[in-house]
Amino acid sequence: MATKVNRATAVGETSASRLSPELLLGLYRMMVKCRMCDEKARILFRQGKYAGNFYSNVGQEAGEVGAAYSLRDDDWVAPSHRDWTSNIIKRAPLKYCFAQLYGKADSPDRGKSTPAHMGYPELHVITPASTIAAQLMIGTGVAWGLRRQGKDSVVVSFCGDGATSIGWFHEALNFAGVHQLPMIYVVQNNLWAESVPLRLQTALKNLSDRAKGHGIAGVSVDGNDILDVYEAATAAIARARNGEGPTVLECKTYRWYGHSEIDPAKYRMKEEVEEWKRKDPIPRFEKYLAEHKLLDDEQKKQVRDEITREIDEAVEFAEKSPYPAPEEALEHVWA
């Protein structure tokens, strides 16, 4: 039950030899894709292209990608409001992710849920409610079911620091502990729950210590270090597959923008934001990859160009997709 605390060293010095160049570049490409899609989602919102709201994940990509990148199709993800990009990481087609933002008929939920509350049933991403921590209980139930079916699939759930205060978080961890379920509770500790700072949320220094009270494994990692997250997540996923029980994986990170697109986040100090932007997980990883001769400026540009094209196509698809017919509001209430 090791708790690694906020490693402040350089990016993943031990990982180079263990992870293939293909995987390292894959992680990189996915982080950039999440960043670019998320930034695009913000721009589209500001342009008034879709209604509702959006909860940006920018700044937290290392935790998101590190935890979910290597999941299999039969593994499950239980996202929260801030994890629209987890669908992208689970390889949901980008066009549907953007159709989701627009509330169009081609969104997986045919416009029923709000833009960021996206699931993708075929890939086992559970459509979230807004209720904080509800996804943790449902995900835990899925893990219980998978375990009883003798499958070796796992469930990765995402939540924030604020979510670790509510009772349902603890009910889920406790149940997963009793039954040693294949659950990975990723806590994206971005220091803020809307406008409430962590110091008013809990007296704990490490949110992975929440695990101790439930007799399960807890690990805290530098959530802006993709390799740190990836290694810890891979270990937790392997344990879960082997029937060795659940893990709380705290990723210490930061949300660059407001709680949502309508929150100017005036409650935060500029210095704090600037400090965390300097810890941006993407340039950090680029530096690492460059040092290992895996990435040069040419390739960086190529990655971004490719993703830009993918996004443009996806946005075009979303914009052309029809809205659901008004009467569709009546569908899907009853089975």
Place this chain on the structure above:
Amino acid sequence: MARTITFIDAINEALHQEMERDDRVCILGEDLGMGGGVFKATAGLYQKFGEERVLDSPLAEGIIIGAAIGASLVGFRPVPEIQFADFIGDAVDPILQQAAKLRYRSAGGFTCPITIRVCWGGGTGGGLYHSQENTVWFAHEPGIRVLVPSTPYDAKGMLIAAIRDENPVLFFEHKKLYRTAKGEVPEDLYTVPLDKASVRRPGRDMTVLTYGYMTSLVMNAAEEMSKRGVEAEVVDLRSLAPLDRETIVESARKTSRCLIVHEDTKTLGIGAELVAILNEEAFDYLDAPVMRLTGPDIPPVPFSPPLEKFFMVDEQKILAGMEKLAAY
């Protein structure tokens, strides 16, 4: 072959037989495994099916429902139990915001076929926290069935139908009925339709709409009224959500007088909705205003015997209500 058994035996038998028939069915909740349930509704299941399928859960209503929802997503048909309706609070979000809405919010991508058994109701000296009815909290929510069986026959047939239904279901079992209600129940598996009210007694002079424990009291009162020359039609709603508007309206149009009887408190009880339906669909047929006989608007149910008696609708109160309506 049918034989006479109690309401609780009917529930127990339904669980035994449906679990034998379908190995996706599993139950979880407090004290229902080794202990067989505080009312013994789940007796013998743990011994027969083992801990995998009959799970004593931690004392945490949220995860009882949350875990059931999750397991249903991978193909199980969980039947979680809330030991007393009074303690459903922690599970309200999982029930209303998750189970009831999962299908809607995913446009059918996920469905949640769980059957939540809940023990409810007063009249047994349970006091403030072992007597409550909160069916309407849930009946207000589209997407989840709220069932309130009143006979052993319905208890078995509706529970089996509920487990097989693709919708989430709240299955409210009145604790007063557990051992007092006896009736003919087939030994074999059978189902009862989940969205049909039952006309328990035909009559031409007035309609009484009721459900749960109140049904048998209303039936007795109707027999008494018959001796006094008033033939009451007794409609047992059986399902509070969705409501069987057709049967309700048809009966009201026929008899032109309606009395609603429920144990729940008056304000915004299901009676209020029934009045609205009758207003919308039977107004021109009515010879009297629709009357409501309900629990008073006080916290249900105060403990001391005279206080409980004051709270509970009983046969005398029903007779008085029927007389009043007949005389209008």
